[in-house]
Each structure stands twice: as C-alpha cells, then as structure tokens.
Amino acid sequence: MSGLLPQLILVGVAIAANNLTVSLALGSVAPKAVWPRILTVFALFEFGVPLAGAWMGRHLAGMIADHAAWLGPACLIGLGAATVGIVQRDRPDRDRLAHSLTGWGALMALAAGLSADNLLVGVSMGLSGVPPLALSGTIVTCSVSFAWVGLVAGRRAERNWGRAAAIGSGLILMGLGITGLVGSV
Template identity: 40%
Template sequence: MWPQLIILGAIIGSNNLATALAIGACGTVERRWRVVAVFAAFEFTIPLVGLWIGQRASQTVAEYVSWLGPAILIAMGLWITISAFRAKDNAEKLAERVTSWRGLITLSAALSIDNLIVGFSLGLGDIDPLSLATTIGAFAILFAWLGMRVGAYAQAKHRLTTKVGTGLLLIALGLAVATGSF
C-alpha cells in the first residue's frame, strides 16, 4: 500500500510544485511559509473531504467540478505570462495578490480539486484516510517549499524567461488536467 500512496502523493503534489515554481518566480520568497502552510492544509484536508463525499455521494460531483481546477491554472498561467512583459510594479502587485491569504486560499482550493476527486474515488475502497491525507500533505509541503526555492533562484537569474516559462507551464498543466492527460 505504501508504494502506491507515495506514487499517488508525488503525482498529486506535482501541481503544487509547478504552482510554487511560478509563485517563487514572481519574487515572493518572503511569503514562502504562508504558501507552504496553505497548500499543506488544503492538500491534507481535501482528500478527507473527498473520501467522505465518495462514501456518500455519486459521480455527479466530479462531473461538475472537473473544469474548475484546470481553468484556474490556465488563467493563472496566462496572467503570469502576460505580466512578465509588463512593468515590474504590476508583476509585484500580482505576486502580492496571489500570495495574499485570499489568493492562496482560492488557488489552493483550485489545486485541491484533483484531491477531492481522488479522495472521492478512493472513498469507495479501503484506503486508510489519514494515510492518504498525510502522504498527499507531505508531498504538498515538500513540493511547495522546493518550488518556491527553485522559482526564486531562477527569477533572480533570469526574470523574464522564468516568468514566461512558468506561466506557460501552468497553462500546459491546466490543459493536461482538463484533457485528462495528467
């Protein structure tokens, strides 16, 4: 069971890595612990909610929310890519908005939709809920911290290239999630 949970945690946490890379590339290193904490809270809690719903609801939930996560990732990617070509002040304001409590909660909720669906689908099986949530939460912490560090380093060295690249990465991630490729 542990190897499957570790693989699942790494796959689910990869969207946190991509997003944290983008946030770190925006120059928001001073808020990295806020990002890590909010991501971890959502990544731990949402699979438990999904498990609960999976035990009590039908697949209708997954059909109606499957578009929201990819749409927010694509919008954020477009926003970051466009802001890379604008004045630095605008990029800093965007970074402040994304890493505000409201921005992080909205972003984390969107990123956690896949966790809701995973928890929902596993809610019909015999996976230990706390093992699932802990594994996903641990990968969220690791990947968010790593993404913020690498993104900040890349931003310091190659600001424009990093922002365009991370914006395009988020767009690709959103499209991959939307098409079921990820």
C-alpha cells in the same frame, strides 16, 4: 499497511506534481516572506480535501466529478496567464500583482482549484478502505515538499533568468491547464 505504502506514495507524488508546477510560477514572482503563507494554504487544502473525500460517499463524488475535470485546469491556465501578464509590466506593477496572487483569498481559490481532483482521489481510496489519515498525511507531505522545491526553484530561475523564467513558468502552467482540459473532453 506495508503493501499500501507504495500506493500511497505514488498517489502523493502524482498529486504533488501540480503543486510543484504552480509553486515554480509563484516562486518566480512571490517574495520569500510570503512563502510560509503559500505552504500553509497548500497544506490545509492538501490535507483537508482528501480527508473530506475519504469520508464522503459516492453521491458527492458524482456531483464533483462533473466539475473536477475543468476546475483544476482552469486554475492552472489562469495562474499561467497572470504570471505571463505580470512579467510584461514594469517592476512596481509586477510587485503589486505578485502580492495579489499570493494574498490569502487568491491562494485559497488556487488551492481549492488544485484540490478538486484530491476530493475524488479521497473518495475513491476511501471506498477502497484506505485509512483517511494515512492518505491525507501522505498527500500533504508530498505536496508541501514539492511546493517548497517549486518555490525555491522558481526563485532561483527568476534570479538567474529573470523574465524568461517567469514567462516559461506561465506558459508551462497554461500548457498543463490546456492539456487537462483537452484530456477531459
């Protein structure tokens, strides 16, 4: 298991990078009161999806592989565009839009999109004999930690640089999404 630990940590960090980026954007628009909701939804998906993937076979991996390449990037582009759009509105509209981005349904859709590649990671590592609970535990620990850091950093950036920070976060998300789409072609 000791030789497996560095591999698990690298996978956890790589997967958590998406959560960090998305949380930067959410932290710049979301009230602190909804952070537990954001972290809970991310945690559920980041634990459950790789766990399910590790227990599934090659058949499902083949079906998901066709969609995983575009689903995650499309979610990032959508969130980035919404973030930039929110900043362009006056404060009351911005608050309403921020609330809609952090509602349970929106967060679940976002987390599902971000977790599409986690299913493939779970399947591939599960086929390699990696214990499913060790894989999911590592991924959820890294992802929730990175998401919390992203929320805090996004909030601080919004306070210090306001509109520019939120626009920057949105553009970064859109850029990551576009890079993901271009890389999958």
